[in-house]
Amino acid sequence: MLKTRIIPCLQLINGSLVKTVKFDKYGYIGDYINTVRIFNELEVDELCFLDIRATKEKRRPNIEILHQIADECFMPLSYGGGIDNVETAKQILSIGFEKIVINTAAAKNPGLITKLSEHFGAQAVVASIDVKKNIWGTYQVYINDGTEKLNIDPVKWAAELEQLGAGEILLTSIDREGTWSGFDIELTKKIASVVGIPVIANGGAGSIEHIAEVIKKGNASAVALGSMLVYQKKGMGVLVNFPDKEKLNELIYR
Numbered sequence: 001m002l003k004t005r006i007i008p009c010l011q012l013i014n015g016s017l018v019k020t021v022k023f024d025k026y027g028y029i030g031d032y033i034n035t036v037r038i039f040n041e042l043e044v045d046e047l048c049f050l051d052i053r054a055t056k057e058k059r060r061p062n063i064e065i066l067h068q069i070a071d072e073c074f075m076p077l078s079y080g081g082g083i084d085n086v087e088t089a090k091q092i093l094s095i096g097f098e099k100i101v102i103n104t105a106a107a108k109n110p111g112l113i114t115k116l117s118e119h120f121g122a123q124a125v126v127a128s129i130d131v132k133k134n135i136w137g138t139y140q141v142y143i144n145d146g147t148e149k150l151n152i153d154p155v156k157w158a159a160e161l162e163q164l165g166a167g168e169i170l171l172t173s174i175d176r177e178g179t180w181s182g183f184d185i186e187l188t189k190k191i192a193s194v195v196g197i198p199v200i201a202n203g204g205a206g207s208i209e210h211i212a213e214v215i216k217k218g219n220a221s222a223v224a225l226g227s228m229l230v231y232q233k234k235g236m237g238v239l240v241n242f243p244d245k246e247k248l249n250e251l252i253y254r
Contacts, residue, residue, distance in 0.1 A: 002245050004215055004252055005045055005222035008229050009202060010035065012051040012081070015065055019230055020052065021178035023130070023146035029230045032065070033072055035240055040074045042242040047073060048101065048170075048224060051081025055104045056145045061092060070096030078126055080170075084108070086115050093120060101170060103128035104143040107150055110164055117165025126200075127166035129154055131187060132174040139187060146174050155190050162195045169199045170224065176204030178227050180234040183210055188218030200224050206234060208243045212251035 010032065011018050017035055020026040029035070032049075039047055049069060051061065061082045070077060073096075080101025083089055089100045100120075106113050106127055116125045130142045131154045141150040141157050150157070158169055171191050173184040183204045192199045198221035201214045205228045214220045232239040 002045060003249055005200075006211065006243070006248065007046045007048050007200065007222060007224045008039055008044055008242070009048045009050065009224035009226050010230075011226065012049060012062075012065070013053050015062060017230075018052075019178060019226055023052075023174050023177060029238055030240075033068060035230075036069055036072045038240040039242070040072070044075055044242055046076045046078070048078045048080075050079070050101060052145055054082030055084075055143075056147060061088060063091060063095070066092060066097065067095050080126070080128055084112065086112075086119055089116055089120065093124065099124050099126050099168075101126045101128050102166075103130065104148075106161065106164075106166075107141075107143045110160070113161060113164040113166055117167070122165050122167035122197075125166050126168045126170050127158075127161040127164075128170040128172065129158060129161070129191070130172045130174055131184075139190075142174060154187070155194055158191045158199075159194045162197050166197065168197055168221075169195060171199055171201055171220075172224075173203035177202070179204055180206030180227060182206060183214035183218060183220075183223075185214060185218040188214055188220050192219035192221070198222055202226075208248050208251055211243070211248060215252050 017029040017032045018026040076098045078099035079097050084105040139154050141154050183201050188201045200222040201220035202224035205225050211223050
């Protein structure tokens, strides 16, 4: 078992498992149930599913698909996409998911984070922050699958989300997502320095060295991985896999 959580973060669009690059173009990965079965065999500690276009396309969570995933999965599960009220969150948690991931709905209705935290406990509420640099190098928060900019600093937003009741932050660099170029260490460190809850770094992983770097230099509490776990290598075909756990622990804790 890994000392630091390394979480496969899998993207769904209309029931298909996909992988995007910088929140834009995407490739088809395969069947989500077969992928879950592989991660079961690899004994990963946690699994995250995000229906990345649900909110933008005004779709509700596909409960049938989530039922299938929860029935098949052996590890703790989190889900985000199209959740904008307590009842929807309750439905998802009741079928076997341990956590819900909230992004756009938190920006539109910050009080929702508080309501969810009061109903289900902070440990069940993951606040997702998507960040991109502008042409002047300033970090900006985006919602609606990276299509709508918020007039708020991501560091202030992270601190506010913690105060509202979030139990974790899923921090994604849009500029790095799907690029294999490494995490945004500066961004991760800034967010981790202002909150007392776990920060999950996401976007850019291409090697186990990148994972160790964002934990040791960026002070991330956990790491979410996408491309690294669904492709053989950058530019190559689909192959669901997981890094060697002993090598990862050695790099992180040596």
